[in-house]
Amino acid sequence: MVLRTLHLASLSNLFPKKLVAMENGSWKISKWIVAGGSIKEGRWIVYDKTGIESSVTDEEDVANLLDTVKVVGLNGVEIPISDLWKDRKAVxxxxxxxxCVFCRKRADYLASKKEVLDASGVALVLIGPGSVDQAKTFYEQTKFKGEVYADPSHSSYEAFRFVSGFTKTFTPKAGLKxxxxxxxxxxxxxxxxFEKDTVTRGGWQQGGIIVAGPGKTNISYIHKDKEAGDDPDIEEILKACCS
Structure with missing residues (x-):
């Protein structure tokens, strides 16, 4: 069987649970279940419920899955997360x-390179789990130079499989930071x-940074925080987005 090649191996961390079903002689993803997917030599592989390798999706399938993950702008408009990078490159x-105090530092740390990003035509975006009102307060307090979006359902964090947990938040290294x-x-x-949208999840969620676009499935860089305050080197990000 010929396997279609997707853009990036980093997509192996997206959407690990999918159901594949035969349609017109080819496998298609139809809904979420306890199954899995991974990248092998740049190819997106999907598995059925028994764990047997079945087929691969194409880029359209991945794009459709990304469209199911929604974020909300400060204007209250909900959009698919992939709209943030489908027509442009974005950090x-x-x-x-x-x-979070670490996130205020992250906002400044990235905004300090806004001129470099602008010169390369790269957008700067920050997403946070919580409500639009929380996002607005953050934006007003930090004067963040980029765009801010809320993810009330945490669906983007689940899609990218960012880690969460007490032991990922309160570490000796994080305490020193x-x-x-x-x-x-x-x-x-x-x-x-201590607002409900944060407390209900315990405040243990960790985040990350991606570089994506243009193109819905074109994700060229993914950093997943291993613990609170785990910022990658800024030059690593600039190399991914602006070189």
Missing amino acids: IAFARHFG IIQLYMEGYRQDWKLS
Whole structure:
């Protein structure tokens, strides 16, 4: 069987649970189930419920799946997350939550290179789990130079399989970073941190950074935070987006 090649091996971290069904002699993804997918030598492989390799999707299938993940802009309009990069290249940061002190540092750290991004035609976007009101407060407080979106359902975090958990949040390294950030003048917004949209998830969510586009399935860089405050080297991001 000839396997179609997708753009990027990094897509192996997207949408691990899918059902494939035979339609007109070819396999198509139809809905979520306990099955799996992975990349083998740049090819997107899907598995049936028994774990047997069945076929591969094409780029249209992956694009359709990305369209099911929605984020909400500060204007209250919901869009598929892939709209953020389908017609442009973008650096997209995923915050732990909108009150997080680490995320305020991440916003500044990326915004410090806004002129470089602009010169390369690269958009800067930050997504946070929570409500649009929380996103608006974050935007007003930080004066972030890029675009801000809320993910009330956390679906983008689940799609990219960003880690979550108490032990991923309170680590010795993260504790030292908090002290450093407070010495630099950064502060946690405890009011935002204890709002329902954050508390219901425990505030243990970690984020990451991707570089994507143009093209819905064109994801050229993925960094997943291993713990709170796990920012990659800025030059690594610039190399991925602007070289």
